[in-house]
Amino acid sequence: MRQIHLAIVGLGNVGRRLLELIELKRETLRARYDREFVIVGVCDSTGGAADAAGLQIAKILELKRAKRGLASYFPDARAETPPCDWARTVAADLLVELTPTNLKDGEPGLSVIRDALARKIPVVTANKGPLVLAYPELAALARANRVPLLHSATVTGGLPTLNIGARDLGVATIERVEGVVNGTTNYILSRMAQGQTYTEALKHAQDIGMAEADPTLDVDGWDAASKLVIIANAVLHRPTTLKDVTVEGIRKITPDDLRAAEEHRQTIKLIARAERVGRNYNLSVKPTWLDKTHPLARLGAGMMGIIYETDINGTIFASIEEEDPYPTAAAVLRDLVQCATMGA
Numbered sequence: 001m002r003q004i005h006l007a008i009v010g011l012g013n014v015g016r017r018l019l020e021l022i023e024l025k026r027e028t029l030r031a032r033y034d035r036e037f038v039i040v041g042v043c044d045s046t047g048g049a050a051d052a053a054g055l056q057i058a059k060i061l062e063l064k065r066a067k068r069g070l071a072s073y074f075p076d077a078r079a080e081t082p083p084c085d086w087a088r089t090v091a092a093d094l095l096v097e098l099t100p101t102n103l104k105d106g107e108p109g110l111s112v113i114r115d116a117l118a119r120k121i122p123v124v125t126a127n128k129g130p131l132v133l134a135y136p137e138l139a140a141l142a143r144a145n146r147v148p149l150l151h152s153a154t155v156t157g158g159l160p161t162l163n164i165g166a167r168d169l170g171v172a173t174i175e176r177v178e179g180v181v182n183g184t185t186n187y188i189l190s191r192m193a194q195g196q197t198y199t200e201a202l203k204h205a206q207d208i209g210m211a212e213a214d215p216t217l218d219v220d221g222w223d224a225a226s227k228l229v230i231i232a233n234a235v236l237h238r239p240t241t242l243k244d245v246t247v248e249g250i251r252k253i254t255p256d257d258l259r260a261a262e263e264h265r266q267t268i269k270l271i272a273r274a275e276r277v278g279r280n281y282n283l284s285v286k287p288t289w290l291d292k293t294h295p296l297a298r299l300g301a302g303m304m305g306i307i308y309e310t311d312i313n314g315t316i317f318a319s320i321e322e323e324d325p326y327p328t329a330a331a332v333l334r335d336l337v338q339c340a341t342m343g344a
């Protein structure tokens with residue numbers, strides 16, 4: 001059995017669940033893939049802990065549950081260093097990058113990913129920021145160094161939007177992509193369709209931890225636009241940034257709008273869309289009236305979905321109900337297995 005040494009940068013909602021899944025699926029990973037993941041380094045905003053012989057997952061999770069930083073894993077912990085410098089000191093076969101999405105400069109994830117790829121370390125990430133800001137650069141760096149950069153969890157968490165598009169539709173011409181790709185806005189619009197105001201629905205989403213205290217990225221459409229940028233780069237093979245997307249959020253939608261849609265047997269969803277025009281695509285994110293029979297109209301609160309219309313693979317619709325970050329962590333684990341078994 002082959003041991004794969006992992007360094008993980010960022011151990012929040014997704015990272016902690018990834019560790020739980022690595023424990024839960026240890027036997028499956030052995031039996032199906034002849035692989036064992038050994039955690040040789042973990043780092044959060046307080047600093048990092050590393051041990052070439054392997055850190056204890058239970059102890060890491062206990063520290064995080066107790067809200068103590070990972071720098072306290074060892075009594076003689078080093079002082080905090082930027083995660084990029086820290087990662088360079090860990091002898092890992094694979095780097096997992098799970099820091100918060102930052103659409104301004106992509107940091108700290110962008111430097112961590114860039115540095116690992118330059119050192120020929122395969123990278124798996126769920127972090128949209130670095131890809132939205134620097135997809136062509138990072139993809140070229142990965143190619144030049146012949147190492148994978150896998151990021152299937154960056155778009156719609158556990159729903160394999162990117163894998164369907166990039167792998168299963170790899171020979172098709174994609175005529176249109178349409179998706180409900182932001183869970184928070186779908187939740188808010190679904191509750192507004194049941195009679196709540198925007199403010200009530202947003203507050204509820206914040207109370208249950210679905211929406212951030214500052215919901216701007218979600219409700220103004222930037223999270224959905226970021227996912228569309230990654231789809232455009234990874235699936236449609238178009239070097240794309242946020243500037244290429246027309247973006248409108250849901251703040252102006254009122255219960256009256258939803259009632260009017262209902263009277264026409266329609267509903268309103270925040271739709272991310274790529275529409276082929278010749279060799280290019282028009283990219284937009286905007287609140288859209290959909291007939292109630294439309295597959296995306298039927299997605300309830302807590303769901304996301306994607307439709308690909310193609311020339312030779314037909315029309316594919318896939319959806320997910322993701323109530324917690326386990327499916328996202330499972331997508332990260334699947335990417336890790338793909339990296340760990342390449343060429344096997």
Ligand SMILES: NC(=O)c1ccc[n+]([C@@H]2O[C@H](COP(=O)([O-])OP(=O)(O)OC[C@H]3O[C@@H](n4cnc5c(N)ncnc54)[C@H](OP(=O)(O)O)[C@@H]3O)[C@@H](O)[C@H]2O)c1
Nearest residue numbers: 010011012013014044045083098099100101126127325328
């Ligand atoms: N949650 C989801 O369902 C989901 C779905 C798809 C994609 N994603 C993406 O996955 C990534 C991780 O999400 P999450 O929900 O796990 O985020 P999170 O709960 O905010 O966790 C982020 C982690 O990064 C650490 N961190 C922050 N700044 C750092 C720094 N400068 N150096 C080192 N570590 C740093 C934090 O440290 P502390 O623990 O010390 O604060 C924390 O451990 C994000 O990019 C997110 O957009 C999340």
